[in-house]
Amino acid sequence: MSTQLKCQLIDEATFNLLISDPDLGELTVSLCCLPNAKRVTVTIVKANSLKPMDITGKSDPYVKVILLINGKNIRKKKTSVLCNTLNPIYNESLEFDLSDEDRENTDLIFKVIDYDRVGSNELIGCIGIGVHFDGINRDHWYQMIEHPRVPITQSYNLRETIPIITCKNSKTTQQTK
Numbered sequence: 001m002s003t004q005l006k007c008q009l010i011d012e013a014t015f016n017l018l019i020s021d022p023d024l025g026e027l028t029v030s031l032c033c034l035p036n037a038k039r040v041t042v043t044i045v046k047a048n049s050l051k052p053m054d055i056t057g058k059s060d061p062y063v064k065v066i067l068l069i070n071g072k073n074i075r076k077k078k079t080s081v082l083c084n085t086l087n088p089i090y091n092e093s094l095e096f097d098l099s100d101e102d103r104e105n106t107d108l109i110f111k112v113i114d115y116d117r118v119g120s121n122e123l124i125g126c127i128g129i130g131v132h133f134d135g136i137n138r139d140h141w142y143q144m145i146e147h148p149r150v151p152i153t154q155s156y157n158l159r160e161t162i163p164i165i166t167c168k169n170s171k172t173t174q175q176t177k
């Protein structure tokens with residue numbers, strides 16, 4: 001009985017750790033939809049209070065953006081590396097060609113990564129925006145579609161991981177197998 005209770009307490013503590021991400025910093029991005037050109041402009045505005053990854057107490061951050069359609073990696077683009085800073089200001093626009101149809105099935109993954117000259121680059125934190133996410137991460141995408149040619153800006157707390165994207169069609173596929 002007491003062992004069982006103890007286990008439950010541990011589980012709860014682990015659960016709390018999982019839902020409260022450590023302070024990795026904040027990323028500000030702007031989305032703008034140009035329906036006539038069938039294009040979406042993703043502007044990486046800035047990041048704030050990033051987690052230091054280097055021995056200097058700073059990081060050398062860049063942002064990689066991955067475009068997914070129906071959960072499949074379609075394209076990726078990245079910003080330049082800004083050295084020795086925890087508060088990089090990019091104001092860099094990344095263009096993605098996107099048809100009206102694909103726009104309804106799109107997600108964007110943003111990864112803030114510390115560049116290292118020696119060894120492999122390390123992930124600082126990430127976020128996801130698009131139709132398969134919840135809350136503001138989803139609403140931001142639809143606000144962009146509803147207001148074409150207007151840049152919509154939003155700041156996000158970075159997370160250690162992003163939830164797995166489950167596609168609307170994937171369940172049907174599993175059932176038919």
Ligand SMILES: [Ca+2]
Pocket residue numbers: 053054059060114115116117
């Ligand atoms: Ca570094």
